[in-house]
Amino acid sequence: MDLGITGRTAIVCASTSGLGRATAEALAAEGARVIVCGRRADVAEEVAAGLPRAVGVGVDLLAADGADLLMRVTRSAFGPADILVLNGPGPRPARVTEIDEPELGTAVESLVTAQHRLVSLALPHMREQRWGRVLAVGSGAVVAPIQDLALSGIGRTALAAYLKMLATEVAGDGVTVNMLLPGRIATDRVRRIDAARAAESGATVEEVTAASATRIPLNRYGEPDEFGAVAAFLCSERASYITGSAVRCDGGQSPVL
Template sequence: MELGLTGKRALVLGASRGLGAAIAKSLAAEGAQVIAAARNAEKIQDWAAAEEGQIDAMQLDLSDVDAINAALDDLLKDGGIDILVNNAGGPPPGKTTGASRADWIAHFETMCANLIHVTGRVLPGMQDKGWGRVVTITSSGVEQPIPNLALSNGLRSALVGWSKSLSNEIAGDGITVNVVMPGRIHTQRVDELDAAAAKRTGKPVEEVAQSSAASIPTGRYGKPEEFADVVTFLCSERASYVTGSKIRIDGGSIKSV
């Protein structure tokens, strides 16, 4: 299937590892020109050299709005962005009662406010071209809250309401806006969460991972490539009538219809 991504310019945030890196690789393999951004650009350079297609690493700290603006100024002068993948690292695990006001504010800025800001900066160029794709990575916790991930459950849910509102406003401009919800995709982040659960419960980490996988209808964690390929399709010409949607990639783990 021809996805129509050849020559499209994509900005993938949080791309040093995990889901962001997998998305960057998948888009590049389909012919997109990918700018993979993260605080540690050297990590991107380490894996990008072995990939097919064009992937350029960019240092970008999502907690630093001045650095964000400087990076976007350069990108917008140099042709703009056709595809934006909003992806931010998750906050530490913890209960709602254990999170302070300062915790909520600090993580809201990085995980929500600055992603919304990046989107606002690149949208005018998409509108001028009459074509664009915005995909925001959240979590299965926005539909079925995940125990001990209170900050993530709350903050990523805010992105869902924003994304749906935005999709309605700009659908007539040829721009689609969608949310993708990963379940237990086997990344370093999931390994870290399993390790935290093991420490909290006193169980071996292998037992925690096996129990978690057994609770998923497919009986396993997802592969980053499986997740990334769905995102790539949503970024393509073929998905031009998909907007304002929440897409689950969770192996069936969310229990609601």
């Protein structure tokens, strides 16, 4: 299937590893021109060098001028962004009773406020040309709370509400807004979470991973490229009638429809 995004310019936030990198690779494979970004410029440039048409940018999107810098580099390299993939590292694993007020504020800043800055800068071009894609990498905690990922769940659920309202406002301008919810995908972050659970329980990491897999109907963790393929579709011309949706890529793990 031709996804219809050849020549489109895509910004993929936090795309030097994990789900962001898988999404950047999938978009590049479909002909998009990709901005790879991360806090370490050398890593971003290395990842970009392995893609057909890509530029790597070192930027801290939590810094006051981070979003502006990213947009300036994008325009200079490829022109305004047609596709914006919102992504970033999640807060530390914790239960609600274990979090304090400062880190709750930090979670909202990193998972909602920083995303709003990027969206505000990217939307004018998308609305003017009457085509655009905004996709956020979320979490299964948005639809079914995960007890020891309270900070991530709170921040990403707030982001989901923001995106749902945004989708309604810009749909008439040809801009779609969606969230993609990963389950247990075999990334470094998931491995770190499994390691933390192993340390807390006294089990080995392998035992924690095996136990987690049994709770997934497909009986395995997903692969990053499987997630990337779904992300690329949601950013494509072919997905033009999907907006305001939270799409799960979780092997059937979520207990809700």
